[in-house]
Each structure stands twice: as structure tokens, then as C-alpha cells.
Amino acid sequence: MGLRLGLRIALLGRGAWGETLAALWSGQGHSIRSWSRRDGPLPPDLLAEAELVVAAVSMAGIEPIGLQLAGHWPDAIPLLSCSKGIDLDRLATPTQLWRRHLPPQVPLLVLSGPNLATELRRGLPAASVLSSDRADLAADLQLRLSGPSLRLYTNDDPVGTEVAGALKNVMAVAAGISDGLSLGANARASLLCRGLAEIGVVLEGLGGRCSTLYGLAGLGDLLATATSELSRNYRFGLFLAEGLEPAEAERRIGATVEGPRTARAAVGLAQRHGWSLPICAQVVRVLQGSALPREAVQALMERDLRSERQP
Numbered sequence: 001m002g003l004r005l006g007l008r009i010a011l012l013g014r015g016a017w018g019e020t021l022a023a024l025w026s027g028q029g030h031s032i033r034s035w036s037r038r039d040g041p042l043p044p045d046l047l048a049e050a051e052l053v054v055a056a057v058s059m060a061g062i063e064p065i066g067l068q069l070a071g072h073w074p075d076a077i078p079l080l081s082c083s084k085g086i087d088l089d090r091l092a093t094p095t096q097l098w099r100r101h102l103p104p105q106v107p108l109l110v111l112s113g114p115n116l117a118t119e120l121r122r123g124l125p126a127a128s129v130l131s132s133d134r135a136d137l138a139a140d141l142q143l144r145l146s147g148p149s150l151r152l153y154t155n156d157d158p159v160g161t162e163v164a165g166a167l168k169n170v171m172a173v174a175a176g177i178s179d180g181l182s183l184g185a186n187a188r189a190s191l192l193c194r195g196l197a198e199i200g201v202v203l204e205g206l207g208g209r210c211s212t213l214y215g216l217a218g219l220g221d222l223l224a225t226a227t228s229e230l231s232r233n234y235r236f237g238l239f240l241a242e243g244l245e246p247a248e249a250e251r252r253i254g255a256t257v258e259g260p261r262t263a264r265a266a267v268g269l270a271q272r273h274g275w276s277l278p279i280c281a282q283v284v285r286v287l288q289g290s291a292l293p294r295e296a297v298q299a300l301m302e303r304d305l306r307s308e309r310q311p
């Protein structure tokens, strides 16, 4: 990347998040060429002309797009991944999925944090983190992509950043259930506190750092997502508490809800590694129809007593 401030960005995905990032960054003088599945096959020159590729697609979109792009990726063009989830088939984070399709030398970065698209579209301020093993690149992009309403920090813990951004969606579903059942502020705070500990089990278990858990992608995004009706995962939990079937709840939301599949993936990881993830496990029971929301809460309350240090 040269010294020019305006970047040529190829943006993959024109959903709520992609459109929001496009509006923010084009407003800062970057040139954005976006692509959506609705446009048909990916134009061959889209990547070739870009200095940065931004992927703002849902988890479900990564594999098909990765397959389409394999073999067409210019070696040194970095990919900034903005998806939040754990893939259920491969139990992998977004960049772990992308890496399977990209040349090994392509630098990968992650954008995550409390960034409800609706608020950013209204010009409200937020902070987020740009994470990469490539500190030089993260610092360069931090400078170029930070703007008046999106202030970017950096860290060098992409795995921890992705795990935190994925698992907070599960906790947002659980918080929606708790609030939907009118369990009160104590219950929500207790759930989020224990939820943060649970996110920490996965984050550290997969090699992330504890400081990331308490940063923007961890505690920051948990606070935003699990307390706001702007969050689709939180609203999904509210619908479950009302007694809606998961499929009907997703249909009513009418947009991506990553928490349900990520909950199942987290339970899959827990089985693989021998971790205890009680909140994820109860969310999965509700999703499978093997517990009603109230029964899931009761099961959490009746677990064996333990030290706060244990999940």
C-alpha cells in the first residue's frame, strides 16, 4: 500500500454491515467497489484493482465465495474480515475459513467490536478493533479507516478477537431470553458476567489472549449486543422467550442471526476439547426444542455450586 490516504476497497457483501461500512468509508474518501451475489458472478477485475478486500458477508457466505475466489486472489492484497461467528461444519472462525481458499501470503485482518450497523448508519459514535498478526498493516489501516464516527484500535490477537465477536452473539440470544421472560436486571447481569467467563474458556482454549476478552471485541460488543433491541440475536432471544419456534423467530427477523449456529459450534468445540459451556449448552437445548426457555434458566440455576473461577 502506498502513501495515498484514499484506498481502493473491494467490498464483498451488501447486507446491513457491508452497506454501512461502504457508506462510512466512501464518506472518508475511499473508493469502494462492492459486490453482492445479486450482481451475478464476481467480476474478474474486482480484486485485481483493489488495495484492500473487505468481507462483510454472513458466515454462510464465506465458503461459497471463498471457492469462487480461489485461484483469483492477488498475492499481496490483504483481506479484512468483518463476519462474526463460528462455522458449524468446520468449527472454524471466519479467517480460518478464508485461509483455506487464499494464498498463504495474503495478510488477514479482523474488524470487530460494538458496532450495531443501525447506530453507525445514523452517524452515532463507536469504537472497534482492527486485529492482525501483521502489526504494521493493522496500524496503517487503523490510520486510514478510522473516521469521525468509527474510532479504531488495534490488537494482535485475531483468534481471540474472532472468538469474542462470535460468542457474544450466543450470549445476546441468552440475554434476550432472560429479558423476554422478565427475569430482571440481576438475572441479565449475572448471565452476562458468567457468559463473559464462558467466552473466555473458548477464547483462551483456542489460543486467544485474556486482554481481548475485556476489550472492544469482548466485553464491549457483549454490552452492546446483549442489551439492545437493535441486535438481531437479542431480538431472536426475545422471540424464543415468547414461545416462537427458532425458524419462525429467524423468519420474523428477516436477516442474518449468527448466534444459533455459533451456539451449536461452541458446543461442538466444547465436546472436542472437554470444556464446560453451560450457557451455550442451554441455548442449544432451547434451539433443539429439548427445553423450554424457563427450563433452561432453571437448569442453569440448579447446576452444582462452584468457585467463580470455574465455568
Ligand SMILES: NC(=O)C1=CN([C@@H]2O[C@H](COP(=O)(O)OP(=O)(O)OC[C@H]3O[C@@H](n4cnc5c(N)ncnc54)[C@H](OP(=O)(O)O)[C@@H]3O)[C@@H](O)[C@H]2O)C=CC1
Residues within 6 Å of the ligand: 012, 013, 014, 015, 016, 017, 018, 035, 036, 037, 038, 056, 057, 058, 059, 060, 061, 062, 064, 082, 083, 084, 085, 115, 116, 117, 118, 254, 255, 256, 258
Ligand atoms: N449488522 C451488524 O450490525 C453487524 C454485522 N456483523 C456481521 O456481519 C456479517 C453480515 O451481517 P449483515 O450484513 O448484518 O447481514 P445481512 O443479513 O444484512 O446480509 C447478509 C450478508 O451475507 C451475505 N451472504 C453471502 N452469501 C450468503 C449466503 N449463502 N447466505 C446468506 N448470506 C450470504 C450477503 O451478501 P449479498 O450482498 O450477496 O446478499 C450479505 O452481505 C454477519 O456475520 C454479522 O454477524 C458484524 C458487525 C455488525
Ligand SMILES: O=C(CO)COP(=O)(O)O
Residues within 6 Å of the ligand: 084, 113, 114, 115, 116, 117, 169, 172, 221, 224, 225, 230, 231, 232, 233, 234, 256, 257, 258
Ligand atoms: O455484531 C453486531 C453488533 O456489534 C450485530 O449484532 P446482531 O447480529 O445481533 O444484530
